[in-house]
Amino acid sequence: MQDQKRVTLKDVARETGLALSTVSNALAGKSLVKPETRAFVLATAERLGYRASIVARSLRAQRSFAFGVLIEDVANPSAAAFVRGVEDVAIGAGYTILLGNTDGDLERQVNAMRTLIDRQVDGLVLISQHLDDERVRSLLSKVPAVLVQRRDARVALDYVGSDNASGLNEALRYVWRIGHRRVGFVTGPLKSSSAQERLAAFRATAAELGFTDPESLIFEGRYSFETGLAAAGFFSSLPDMPSCIFGSNDLNALGLIQGLSERGIRVPRDVSVVGLDDIELAAIKAIDLTTIRLEKRAIGAAAAGLLLKRIDDPDQPMQTLILPTRLVVRGTTAPVDPS
Amino acid sequence: MQDQKRVTLKDVARETGLALSTVSNALAGKSLVKPETRAFVLATAERLGYRASIVARSLRAQRSFAFGVLIEDVANPSAAAFVRGVEDVAIGAGYTILLGNTDGDLERQVNAMRTLIDRQVDGLVLISQHLDDERVRSLLSKVPAVLVQRRDARVALDYVGSDNASGLNEALRYVWRIGHRRVGFVTGPLKSSSAQERLAAFRATAAELGFTDPESLIFEGRYSFETGLAAAGFFSSLPDMPSCIFGSNDLNALGLIQGLSERGIRVPRDVSVVGLDDIELAAIKAIDLTTIRLEKRAIGAAAAGLLLKRIDDPDQPMQTLILPTRLVVRGTTAPVDPS
DNA sequence: TTGTAGGCGTTATCAG
DNA sequence: CTGATAACGCCTACAA
Numbered sequence: 193m194q195d196q197k198r199v200t201l202k203d204v205a206r207e208t209g210l211a212l213s214t215v216s217n218a219l220a221g222k223s224l225v226k227p228e229t230r231a232f233v234l235a236t237a238e239r240l241g242y243r244a245s246i247v248a249r250s251l252r253a254q255r256s257f258a259f260g261v262l263i264e265d266v267a268n269p270s271a272a273a274f275v276r277g278v279e280d281v282a283i284g285a286g287y288t289i290l291l292g293n294t295d296g297d298l299e300r301q302v303n304a305m306r307t308l309i310d311r312q313v314d315g316l317v318l319i320s321q322h323l324d325d326e327r328v329r330s331l332l333s334k335v336p337a338v339l340v341q342r343r344d345a346r347v348a349l350d351y352v353g354s355d356n357a358s359g360l361n362e363a364l365r366y367v368w369r370i371g372h373r374r375v376g377f378v379t380g381p382l383k384s385s386s387a388q389e390r391l392a393a394f395r396a397t398a399a400e401l402g403f404t405d406p407e408s409l410i411f412e413g414r415y416s417f418e419t420g421l422a423a424a425g426f427f428s429s430l431p432d433m434p435s436c437i438f439g440s441n442d443l444n445a446l447g448l449i450q451g452l453s454e455r456g457i458r459v460p461r462d463v464s465v466v467g468l469d470d471i472e473l474a475a476i477k478a479i480d481l482t483t484i485r486l487e488k489r490a491i492g493a494a495a496a497g498l499l500l501k502r503i504d505d506p507d508q509p510m511q512t513l514i515l516p517t518r519l520v521v522r523g524t525t526a527p528v529d530p531s
Numbered sequence: 532m533q534d535q536k537r538v539t540l541k542d543v544a545r546e547t548g549l550a551l552s553t554v555s556n557a558l559a560g561k562s563l564v565k566p567e568t569r570a571f572v573l574a575t576a577e578r579l580g581y582r583a584s585i586v587a588r589s590l591r592a593q594r595s596f597a598f599g600v601l602i603e604d605v606a607n608p609s610a611a612a613f614v615r616g617v618e619d620v621a622i623g624a625g626y627t628i629l630l631g632n633t634d635g636d637l638e639r640q641v642n643a644m645r646t647l648i649d650r651q652v653d654g655l656v657l658i659s660q661h662l663d664d665e666r667v668r669s670l671l672s673k674v675p676a677v678l679v680q681r682r683d684a685r686v687a688l689d690y691v692g693s694d695n696a697s698g699l700n701e702a703l704r705y706v707w708r709i710g711h712r713r714v715g716f717v718t719g720p721l722k723s724s725s726a727q728e729r730l731a732a733f734r735a736t737a738a739e740l741g742f743t744d745p746e747s748l749i750f751e752g753r754y755s756f757e758t759g760l761a762a763a764g765f766f767s768s769l770p771d772m773p774s775c776i777f778g779s780n781d782l783n784a785l786g787l788i789q790g791l792s793e794r795g796i797r798v799p800r801d802v803s804v805v806g807l808d809d810i811e812l813a814a815i816k817a818i819d820l821t822t823i824r825l826e827k828r829a830i831g832a833a834a835a836g837l838l839l840k841r842i843d844d845p846d847q848p849m850q851t852l853i854l855p856t857r858l859v860v861r862g863t864t865a866p867v868d869p870s
Numbered sequence: 871t872t873g874t875a876g877g878c879g880t881t882a883t884c885a886g
Numbered sequence: 887c888t889g890a891t892a893a894c895g896c897c898t899a900c901a902a
Binding site: 212213214217250 | 871872873875879
Binding site for chain 2: 198243244245246247248250251254256258261265266267268269272273275276279283288289290291292293306307308309310311312417446449450453454472473476477478479489
């Protein structure tokens with residue numbers, strides 16, 4: 193059960209009777225080693241159970257073959273999907289993932305970033321925020337980094353996000369087609385760029401299509417179920433309720449549906465509801481949420497891909513990748529009652 | 532935007548005019564350094580932006596101050612909650628988390644374990660399986676490890692799980708009290724010890740309370756929504772349907788509910804359903820699932836705690852921690868119709 | 871083709 | 887109290 197001593201290069205050298213460097217070269221597959229020597233070394237290494245120490249290699253190479261991934265909370269399903277996407281490509285490229293949860297707290301994030309940099313991660317994937325903080329920005333200059341879902345004009349970094357604008361545009365056109373004219377919108381936290389983008393997209397399309405008084409139908413909140421509940425209170429108290437309401441994410445939408453139903457308002461009969469995200473359970477019949485699907489795992493994978501390229505060539509121009517979204521029509525939207 | 536060169540101890544030594552070792556001692560807060568020297572060193576280090584390299588320290592100390600966490604898939608919400616729990620205590624103790632997804636695949640798991648060990652993680656949290664594999668067991672002997680949720684008689688390791696037996700016992704007693712006598716059970720994958728435990732607990736309590744013919748009401752499946760759907764087909768085709776069915780996890784239960792409803796069977800009016808897990812959304816009104824709650828984050832935290840203790844003293848006796856579960860009664864269970 | 875000699879950044883030991 | 891030196895395990899010039 194104990195940690196038996198590591199087998200090192202030196203052990204293999206001693207065992208084979210060869211020099212350290214020969215063993216190292218043989219293991220690295222360098223052509224300067226005679227094939228039979230190489231075979232012998234390989235066999236001996238295998239027999240002794242030799243495995244190179246990545247720690248030593250990292251010190252020597254001044255890089256760790258690891259990525260840091262910073263998120264608010266892995267326990268949040270969307271965040272987990274991103275992480276998974278990052279890992280998908282990281283593993284393939286021989287990288288390991290160091291995970292850090294920030295809980296959205298600035299201090300935790302700064303600490304986590306410091307630790308990750310102290311560990312000499314070769315790159316950082318930041319699915320988080322606080323780009324307005326000076327320390328965060330300064331830390332970001334110390335290591336290749338890719339931003340996911342949220343960006344900031346002050347930081348010029350590779351970025352991967354989803355096409356919130358066209359997603360909302362598509363969905364708003366859809367509800368327009370089925371007759372909705374008064375459409376409400378629940379925002380996310382407006383200091384996050386994704387929430388801003390979604391709100392801006394709502395405004396733009398609402399204006400373009402000519403929805404009725406959209407500005408009065410915006411409820412400001414966060415990406416939470418509770419925000420949805422509160423929004424239901426707000427919208428239901430309006431003299432002229434919207435016939436359709438958009439959440440800024442699926443949790444908003446689910447809270448909205450529950451809040452409405454608690455007030456005797458039926459979805460979609462009385463009000464249609466649209467989410468954004470397409471969480472796993474959105475598809476089950478008990479929920480059956482019409483939503484704008486985000487390809488979170490693909491976004492994470494794309495972020496890792498960008499990071500690999502950036503590490504490979506730190507001076508290449510910054511890239512911005514916007515992945516498409518897709519409207520998934522399910523049971524929480526219905527045509528406006530012609531009555 | 533570039534990776535400016537690291538400030539090392541040597542730089543601080545040069546800047547202060549002191550010896551390397553003095554600087555190191557000062558930074559480490561050793562009492563052998565004169566307070567004013569120490570203060571001077573600290574100030575200079577701060578000014579230069581010195582941060583110790585964890586990589587170098589790891590090589591020297593032969594430990595990495597990091598935990599490896601192996602799970603099937605972070606994108607699975609329960610797994611993510613475990614990971615979060617592990618991180619909660621790891622961070623507090625100065626450890627970083629290296630994450631590995633196995634997708635339940637043996638080869639991936641072996642590779643991930645190897646990589647983690649090559650990185651000299653100080654301990655492993657294994658929320659996974661394949662303990663029947665020789666290589667896995669041999670790798671587990673190379674590093675302190677804690678098993679979570681699944682164990683194997685052949686591996687004597689620290690273990691943290693939840694009290695499946697008493698959870699099911701409590702829930703079965705509850706449905707007995709409200710009149711159910713024919714109770715079905717959907718199993719998880721029986722090669723997993725948690726699924727076995729749950730099935731065994733069902734059998735034991737069913738026998739004890741005297742449920743009607745429990746053996747004929749067991750449906751073997753996996754921890755998936757699809758299993759629930761299939762189970763609905765099985766149970767509904769029975770000449771004498773159970774009045775209550777237990778899933779082995781919440782996804783089972785949700786699939787079951789959907790499958791039953793597709794066949795015109797209403798929950799809980801016609802059949803009661805009980806889950807196990809208490810996923811985030813189980814509480815929303817649209818789902819409102821009666822379930823046996825597992826404290827996943829607490830389990831992860833307990834695992835990390837055990838690991839810390841084991842690292843601190845590798846020779847202490849093995850520990851097994853069984854965390855309590857709690858029956859959460861919601862809307863998918865109802866008394867048997869007395870008619 | 872093989873061997874020797876640093877050095878990556880720390881920390882621990884031991885001498886001054 | 888401070889400083890020199892070695893060692894952790896690996897890799898890579900360069901020398902033989």
